[in-house]
Each structure stands twice: as C-alpha cells, then as structure tokens.
Amino acid sequence: RCLKGRSDFSAKEKRKHTMEARQLIASMIAQLRTLRTDCYHKNFLRTWDKPIDEIKAVVTIAQILEEMVKANIDTRCLKGSLAVSIFRDNSTRTRFSFSSAAAILGLTPSDLDEGKSQIAHGETVRETANMISFLTEVIGIRDDKFIGVGHEYQMQVQEAIMEGFQQAILPRLPCVVNLQCDEDHPTQSLADLIHLSKMFGGLENLRGKKIAMTWAYSPSYGKPLSVPQGIIGLLPRFGMEVVLAHPEGYEMLDNVLEAANKGAEESGGSFRVTQDMDDAFRNADIVYPKSWAPIAIMRRRVEGLGNETVQKQLESECLAMNAQHKDWECTEEKMALTKDGKALYMHCLPADITGVSCREGEVQASVFDRYRLRTYAEAGHKPYVIASMIMTSNFQEPATVLESMVERNERRHFD
Numbered sequence: 001r002c003l004k005g006r007s008d009f010s011a012k013e014k015r016k017h018t019m020e021a022r023q024l025i026a027s028m029i030a031q032l033r034t035l036r037t038d039c040y041h042k043n044f045l046r047t048w049d050k051p052i053d054e055i056k057a058v059v060t061i062a063q064i065l066e067e068m069v070k071a072n073i074d075t076r077c078l079k080g081s082l083a084v085s086i087f088r089d090n091s092t093r094t095r096f097s098f099s100s101a102a103a104i105l106g107l108t109p110s111d112l113d114e115g116k117s118q119i120a121h122g123e124t125v126r127e128t129a130n131m132i133s134f135l136t137e138v139i140g141i142r143d144d145k146f147i148g149v150g151h152e153y154q155m156q157v158q159e160a161i162m163e164g165f166q167q168a169i170l171p172r173l174p175c176v177v178n179l180q181c182d183e184d185h186p187t188q189s190l191a192d193l194i195h196l197s198k199m200f201g202g203l204e205n206l207r208g209k210k211i212a213m214t215w216a217y218s219p220s221y222g223k224p225l226s227v228p229q230g231i232i233g234l235l236p237r238f239g240m241e242v243v244l245a246h247p248e249g250y251e252m253l254d255n256v257l258e259a260a261n262k263g264a265e266e267s268g269g270s271f272r273v274t275q276d277m278d279d280a281f282r283n284a285d286i287v288y289p290k291s292w293a294p295i296a297i298m299r300r301r302v303e304g305l306g307n308e309t310v311q312k313q314l315e316s317e318c319l320a321m322n323a324q325h326k327d328w329e330c331t332e333e334k335m336a337l338t339k340d341g342k343a344l345y346m347h348c349l350p351a352d353i354t355g356v357s358c359r360e361g362e363v364q365a366s367v368f369d370r371y372r373l374r375t376y377a378e379a380g381h382k383p384y385v386i387a388s389m390i391m392t393s394n395f396q397e398p399a400t401v402l403e404s405m406v407e408r409n410e411r412r413h414f415d
Helices: 002-033 052-070 093-105 125-131 150-166 186-200 226-238 254-267 277-281 295-303 308-325 365-379 382-394 398-408
Strands: 082-087 108-111 136-143 175-181 210-214 241-245 270-274 286-289
Touching: 002 052, 002 398, 052 186, 052 226, 052 382, 052 398, 082 093, 093 108, 093 136, 093 175, 093 186, 093 382, 125 150, 136 150, 136 382, 150 175, 175 186, 175 382, 186 226, 186 365, 186 382, 210 226, 210 277, 226 241, 226 254, 226 270, 241 254, 241 277, 254 270, 277 286, 295 308, 382 398
Parallel strands: 082 108, 082 136, 136 175, 210 241, 210 286, 241 270
Antiparallel strands: none
16 A cells, blocks of 8 residues: 555656646647748858847747657657767767757757768769758758858858759758857757856846956867857857957967857857966856867968878967967866856866876866766767757748647657
C-alpha cells in the first residue's frame, strides 16, 4: 500500500508538471505571434543584420523547443532530409549542437569533409553548394580563422544555392546558418542571451545590466575574434551596458564596433571600450573573460593563407604577445570588484583554467569551478538556437507548426 501511494503521488506530480509545461509553451507561442518577422527562406549569418523582433523570435522558438523536449513532446517537423555541416575549424560544442538540432527536428546530420571531397581537386564553391543540397534543409558553416574569408564564403554558398533553387535544380531552398565566421558567432551569442534571460528573469530585465566582455590571457592558441564580436554586436541592442576591455593591439573589426555603437544608441543602452580589465569588472553584473588573437596577426594570417610555415610563425608571435599580458586573468580579486562581488561568470568554453588545463590562463580555478555547471547550462541552449534558426527559415508560420506538434502530442521517448 505504501509503494502504491508513492507511485500515485509520482503520477500526479508528473501530470501536474506536464500541464504546467503545456501552459508555459502555449504562452510562449502566443508571445511569438506578436513579433513581426520576415524569416522565411532567409539565412542567419550575423545578428546585427536582423531586426530585433527576428532576434526575439529565434530566442522564443529556441525556448519553446527546449520546453517541448523537457515535456517529452516530439518536435520532429522536417523529415527525410539532410542537415549538412562544414567545419573549417575544430569544434566540440557547436558540432554536436548542430547534430542535436538536426535530431530535434527530424533531420539526418551529414558532415562534409572537404579533404575527402572533390573540393580537394578544385571543385568550385558554386558546384559543391548545389551538390550537397539536393535533399538538404540547412547548411551550417564554421569558417572563423581568417579575417575577410569566413563571412564571404558563407555568402558565396548562400548565393550558389539560391541560384540552384531559382533554376529548379534544388526542390527546396536550404538555409545557411553561421556556426562561426570571422565576424560573428550568432549561435553562441544567442545561447548566451537565453542564458542571461534565464538568470535575470527575462530579456526585459537585462536593460541597464553591465557586462564586461574582456580579453584574458591564453597560452593555447590565437583564438578568433568572433565570440567577443558576437557579444558586443548583440547585447547593446537589449539596453545593456556593454564594456569591451582588451590590451592595446587586440581591437575588434571596425564594422562590428559600429554595429555595437548603433545598437546601444537605438536601445538606450551603452557601449564603450577600455584597456583596463579592472575598470570593466568594476560593478559589473556579468563578466565574460575570454582570449582572442591580436588583430594585426589575424590580418597577416590571411596574407599567409595556405603557407603552413607562415601560419606557425604567426602563431608563435601571437602567443608571445599574449604572454605580455598574463595579468589579464579572471581572479577572485577581480571578481570582488563586481557588483556585490557576485557577478555572473560566463564563457563559451573551453576555458583556459589556471592550474587545471594550463599553468596560467584565462580564469582562476576556484572562480571557474564555482560557475562550471552554469557554463554547461549556457552551452546547453545552443542546440535549440540552431534548431530555431532552421525552423524560422523553413516555415512561414513557425508558431502554427509548434502548436500542431503540441496538439499532435506524440512522445519523444517512452518511459
């Protein structure tokens, strides 16, 4: 009798949870319907090119999908097609997030290994883009190593598949999703935005919050600029006080700085740049200490494209320059400068953790360990962001599709 009572209680709690989840999903779908968007057959390359309502739509759909998965509701709405990824740089989180997004929507992930394709024999971008798109709904591309190359490559793929679709070679138009380029990392910055929204109780509560996007020392390699550029290009648009801090020589691209200033001006937020890490941390609500390569070296990388000897020499120069700024570390002392000494620590991962993954790095071990699980949760939103980007491009009325899947009420798994 005791066991039966406990079982009944569990069933009641489960039904209550399911009902609450469905109410939350319904309210978010209603909110989605209030947003003015024009995303159908559009690609997602840079956040600052998107109207604010379309950014909110991607965030809202991502959160709806996440709640549906938690509620064990089947979210497969694109079946019998491919989700093609092209990674021109190493990846763990984004690679598996893309595959997870494909699985959430019912797509089959397929990774293009350029070294094993005819690209290695000179096949053109225009030809490759069409050949991989016959039964494809999305092409996700990471190309972040070389300034002026990554975003341009994504644009070339976009133009090639549009031609194929318009000439009836492709039965459907795949969308192109930026999985990180030389300018922006939108799947990361939007996952960060969802994390901030959850931590502070909604997007509206981010207004006036101070975030320190700061350079930090790394001994590992010269990292792309796109994560900090993604943050400063997006968060000022939500009324946040964004402070970018870095040593001299680690500047961002001019067009991204312009986007950051424009976003702050239009939203009533603020954006400024400092060369003092303490200044950025002081009274900050959020800190995001992360390394990136000196911009002059990033530009020289392009000049030495294809020359491994030149690239290795530049990497050595980069690490030597980084080593001049080992004091740019997120320590307990610096965290004490933040608002009430309790700022939220964020990182795109993997972090260079002092005494753990390296001798000296971006963040003190005790700081990282305190926020470690939160950074995992931060990364956990990325599959849903990517799935949302795919949905907004593939469906004219994603809210209706989401409602239909809820009403269909098919379970993802049986337990």
